[in-house]
Amino acid sequence: MNRIISxxxxxxxxxxxxxxxxxITVLILIVIIGYILIKGLPVVSLNFLFSDPxxxxxxxxxxxxxxxxxxxxxIAIVVATPLGVGAAVYLSExxxxxxxxxxxxxxxxxxxxxxxxxxxLFGLAFFVIYLGFGWSVLxxxxxxxxxxxxxILQVSEVSLEAVPKSYREGSLAIGATKWQTIYRVxxxxxxxxxxxxxxxxxxRAISEAAAILFAVGASLSIPISIFDPARPLxxxxxxxxxxxxxxxxxxxxxxxxxxxxxxxxxxxNTLVERYSRKMMGR
Amino acid sequence: xxxYEEFLIEKGLFITxxxxxxxxxxxxxFIFKEGLPAMESYGFLNFIFxxxxxxxxxxxxxxxxxxxxxxxxxxSLLFAVPLSLLCAIFLAEIAPKTxxxxxxxxxxxxxxxxxxxxxxxxxxxxxxxxxVQFGGTGFSMLTASLILTVMILPTxxxxxxxxxxxxxxxxxEASLALGATHWQTIKNVLFPAAIPGIxxxxxxxxxxxxxxxxxxxxxxxxxxxxPNSIFDPVRALTSNIALEMGYAxxxxxxxxxxxxxxxxxxxxxxxxxxxxxxxxxxxVIGGGYL
Amino acid sequence: xxxxxxLGILIAIIIIIAYLTFIPSTNYERIQIAxxxxxxxxxxxxxxxxxxxxxxIRINVQGGGSSLGISSVSQGITDIGTSSRELTAKEKVGLxxxxxxxxxxxxxxxxxxxxxxxxxxQLRDIFSGKITSWxxxxxxxxxxxxxxxxxxxxxxxxxxxxxxxxxxxxxDAIVQSSTESxxxxxxxxxxxxxxxxxxxxxxxVKALKIDGVAPSEEAVFDGSYSLQTxxxxxxxxxxxxxxxxxIDFTLSPEGQAIVKEEKVVPVR
Numbered sequence: 001m002n003r004i005i006s007x008x009x010x011x012x013x014x015x016x017x018x019x020x021x022x023x024i025t026v027l028i029l030i031v032i033i034g035y036i037l038i039k040g041l042p043v044v045s046l047n048f049l050f051s052d053p054x055x056x057x058x059x060x061x062x063x064x065x066x067x068x069x070x071x072x073x074x075i076a077i078v079v080a081t082p083l084g085v086g087a088a089v090y091l092s093e094x095x096x097x098x099x100x101x102x103x104x105x106x107x108x109x110x111x112x113x114x115x116x117x118x119x120x121l122f123g124l125a126f127f128v129i130y131l132g133f134g135w136s137v138l139x140x141x142x143x144x145x146x147x148x149x150x151x152i153l154q155v156s157e158v159s160l161e162a163v164p165k166s167y168r169e170g171s172l173a174i175g176a177t178k179w180q181t182i183y184r185v186x187x188x189x190x191x192x193x194x195x196x197x198x199x200x201x202x203x204r205a206i207s208e209a210a211a212i213l214f215a216v217g218a219s220l221s222i223p224i225s226i227f228d229p230a231r232p233l234x235x236x237x238x239x240x241x242x243x244x245x246x247x248x249x250x251x252x253x254x255x256x257x258x259x260x261x262x263x264x265x266x267x268x269n270t271l272v273e274r275y276s277r278k279m280m281g282r
Numbered sequence: 283x284x285x286y287e288e289f290l291i292e293k294g295l296f297i298t299x300x301x302x303x304x305x306x307x308x309x310x311x312f313i314f315k316e317g318l319p320a321m322e323s324y325g326f327l328n329f330i331f332x333x334x335x336x337x338x339x340x341x342x343x344x345x346x347x348x349x350x351x352x353x354x355x356x357x358s359l360l361f362a363v364p365l366s367l368l369c370a371i372f373l374a375e376i377a378p379k380t381x382x383x384x385x386x387x388x389x390x391x392x393x394x395x396x397x398x399x400x401x402x403x404x405x406x407x408x409x410x411x412x413x414v415q416f417g418g419t420g421f422s423m424l425t426a427s428l429i430l431t432v433m434i435l436p437t438x439x440x441x442x443x444x445x446x447x448x449x450x451x452x453x454x455e456a457s458l459a460l461g462a463t464h465w466q467t468i469k470n471v472l473f474p475a476a477i478p479g480i481x482x483x484x485x486x487x488x489x490x491x492x493x494x495x496x497x498x499x500x501x502x503x504x505x506x507x508x509p510n511s512i513f514d515p516v517r518a519l520t521s522n523i524a525l526e527m528g529y530a531x532x533x534x535x536x537x538x539x540x541x542x543x544x545x546x547x548x549x550x551x552x553x554x555x556x557x558x559x560x561x562x563x564x565x566v567i568g569g570g571y572l
Numbered sequence: 573x574x575x576x577x578x579l580g581i582l583i584a585i586i587i588i589i590a591y592l593t594f595i596p597s598t599n600y601e602r603i604q605i606a607x608x609x610x611x612x613x614x615x616x617x618x619x620x621x622x623x624x625x626x627x628x629i630r631i632n633v634q635g636g637g638s639s640l641g642i643s644s645v646s647q648g649i650t651d652i653g654t655s656s657r658e659l660t661a662k663e664k665v666g667l668x669x670x671x672x673x674x675x676x677x678x679x680x681x682x683x684x685x686x687x688x689x690x691x692x693x694q695l696r697d698i699f700s701g702k703i704t705s706w707x708x709x710x711x712x713x714x715x716x717x718x719x720x721x722x723x724x725x726x727x728x729x730x731x732x733x734x735x736x737x738x739x740x741x742x743x744d745a746i747v748q749s750s751t752e753s754x755x756x757x758x759x760x761x762x763x764x765x766x767x768x769x770x771x772x773x774x775x776x777v778k779a780l781k782i783d784g785v786a787p788s789e790e791a792v793f794d795g796s797y798s799l800q801t802x803x804x805x806x807x808x809x810x811x812x813x814x815x816x817x818x819i820d821f822t823l824s825p826e827g828q829a830i831v832k833e834e835k836v837v838p839v840r
Contacts, residue, residue: 011465018376021368022385025439028432029388035407036399056616078585086298094292100300106553107303112486113549114309115493115520118542121527122309125316129649135604135634146305153302154486155441158479162448177284179291193444196390200440203394210397210495210524214640219632220616229632234396238496239635241398244752244772245613254399261394265387336740337723405753410760419717420761421746504722504747515746525749528609528637529724531663535639 033258040255043248049256053220057236058246062253064222068137068230069206069260071223072216075141076148076205081198083145084152085187088194091153092160093182112150116211119147124214138226140216147211148201155200159193160186192272199268203261209234233257313546317539324533329540335506335517337526342537344544346506350423350516351548354498355491357427357512358434362491363484365431366438370480373439374446375468386440393436401500404429409501416513421503424512429497434487441486445479446472485556492549495520519545601814606634607641607654610726610751610769611803614673614834615654621830622821629814638726642667645806651815653806656726670805672822673836676770676792677727677799680755680777682762687711689781695735698765701742706763718745719757719766727751730801731767767799771835792837803836 054060095101123143133139171181217229240250332343413420457467503515619631638655645653697703721728754766791797828838
């Protein structure tokens with residue numbers, strides 16, 4: 001192929017193709033996000049955000065659902081992040097290439113591929129019934145933690161492995177122990193990648209409905225204790241939309257979810273960017 | 283003292299690492315415990331290769347759904363992988379800084395849109411479009427895979443972009459210094475060096491495609507027949523579980539868990555294949571993998 | 573960030589989690605309801621009104637499906653199970669049933685369809701696949717697209733019992749998993765036919781008369797419209813305490829008025 005098309009030609013053509021695919025993707029994004037926002041934003045108001053639902057969501061607002069979503073997602077991230085990052089550190093820094101490591105990696109990949117509905121069935125039988133957590137914030141949060149664990153683990157591992165060897169050698173050479181090296185050098189350098197993993201996990205957790213359908217309860221009141229049932233936004237949206245209770249409020253809820261995720265990603269991205277710049281400057 | 287601490291830390295990290303195996307084993311144990319009775323009483327081969335799924339008549343064959351799941355997943359990867367890799371390269375290498383600044387959070391947001399929304403979008407916009415364009419009911423394997431394509435784009439894009447960006451600068455600079463064009467550098471240096479990360483991205487995307495439930499239910503038609511073309515409706519394994527779980531009792535209940543077992547086996551097979559390629563590529567590139 | 577801060581944050585998190593774990597949530601008496609997603613909106617409305625007069629009671633209404641409701645009530649995980657289908661003889665053992673209302677099932681077609689009425693037999697032939705074009709029942713020359721619910725759904729079970737008898741719904745019928753998605757599918761396809769619940773009926777689709785009777789709450793109540801399914805509360809043994817109070821409330825005139833408000837047909 002190189003003989004028919006000169007490298008310069010190939011360069012021009014491929015730049016065009018890359019631009020085109022970038023633009024196609026942007027268009028898809030704009031259409032979908034735009035669709036949700038156009039349908040949903042007219043419903044969203046301060047009153048909608050901060051009042052209780054009336055008539056199982058046909059009227060009124062979604063305040064308890066926002067609290068439920070934040071609560072459940074918080075539990076998932078607080079549980080999954082240390083576990084995922086810890087495992088990633090072990091895999092990339094301590095483990096050689098032995099059978100256990102291969103098994104762990106394979107386990108994480110399998111966990112990532114397990115359908116959310118299977119997590120749902122497992123969660124119902126294990127957390128809700130066997131461990132006796134009942135339909136609660138805790139059961140839902142733990143299921144989501146298991147679901148996002150492999151995402152955080154895999155993405156963190158990729159980013160830790162990408163930290164140049166010279167960093168580690170430099171640190172070890174000046175007398176730091178292995179853990180000090182990881183803690184002071186490798187982890188800080190891997191933070192942007194780890195954050196991407198956590199954001200992807202967060203986004204998945206906050207939007208997941210199938211997995212927590214059988215576990216988190218569906219109570220319309222604000223959960224206080226972690227053993228209270230709750231109804232996160234995604235689940236509320238699912239019930240509103242599929243039972244045909246109120247399509248307008250369903251779109252409104254969807255718009256709130258999208259904006260929530262957008263805010264989370266923008267804020268974390270800005271923080272990461274600022275952080276990377278600071279690291280570079282040092 | 284420090285040595286002792288180091289030892290503790292290593293063991294602690296090891297425990298977090300094997301946790302995913304423990305969880306997998308728990309899930310496997312539980313699914314098999316509930317699912318195996320159905321396979322035993324209906325016959326393993328009958329179950330897998332049976333064409334009829336009709337719980338009210340005691341027929342539990344899942345072959346049509348295996349075809350459905352594989353079909354939808356492969357088709358959506360076929361659309362999503364080229365588009366998302368090109369887009370990842372675009373973001374990592376070509377796109378102007380401001381564009382990148384805006385695009386990245388938007389793409390990550392897309393990963394956070396609930397599947398119900400995609401399902402509804404598909405049902406209201408895409409299904410009628412497909413019906414008018416290609417005839418039939420509009421519910422089809424193609425419709426489902428198009429929705430899935432959009433759903434897995436963000437996963438593959440953001441992870442492969444990270445993989446591309448984490449290729450050391452020296453590689454790129456060396457290649458450019460040797461007189462290679464930017465595209466040659468991307469094609470011959472950056473892309474091959476990022477392959478392991480890209481494969482991880484594809485596996486995660488594939489996992490999401492195989493496992494997606496709610497959106498697929500709304501647009502795939504859920505018919506338990508072997509599709510003649512990509513325009514025929516199909517039922518995925520996940521949809522089967524989600525559709526009937528709320529109502530199932532007795533053997534039907536077990537058969538749905540057995541559907542879960544099949545799903546599990548399928549995923550393991552897909553992963554083994556993916557890992558084989560991952561391993562093979564790593565050897566070919568030699569020192570390219572850090 | 574130095575170590576002191578980190579330690580502080582860690583301790584704060586631990587305290588918050590511990591507080592949330594042991595928070596006195598036992599101030600409330602709880603009723604746990606689980607089961608049919610079609611019953612869920614009515615049950616929630618009933619719970620909402622009941623809580624207004626009983627501030628010390630919290631009711632959680634969980635979906636999951638009729639079978640989940642029935643099995644979890646027999647296992648003692650929930651206080652009340654809900655079902656939108658009749659219980660099987662095997663399921664009934666040890667359980668008490670309370671029919672709280674009846675729901676009509678509407679046969680819906682696209683608004684553009686010129687058909688207004690079908691007979692029982694025509695309906696059966698359409699859903700079994702014997703009739704494949706609207707022309708055969710006096711409509712436009714258009715292929716019929718049959719849309720059904722998943723097997724096991726209360727709505728589908730009732731439809732099968734009352735219309736299909738021993739014949740089967742054609743195997744290539746499109747399956748949708750909820751009332752709303754059936755409605756949306758029918759709304760956008762001129763050739764489609766499906767069934768949705770009366771409570772969720774809207775002008776998006778057209779309701780057909782069956783054997784000359786139009787679906788309405790009155791026709792469901794007096795039985796002249798035969799396509800209907802019961803909404804059932806299931807309790808293990810005799811209901812006690814607040815569970816009994818809640819069920820009594822549901823069956824009281826006040827409770828039945830709420831049921832009616834939700835466009836489910838009351839039993840009393």
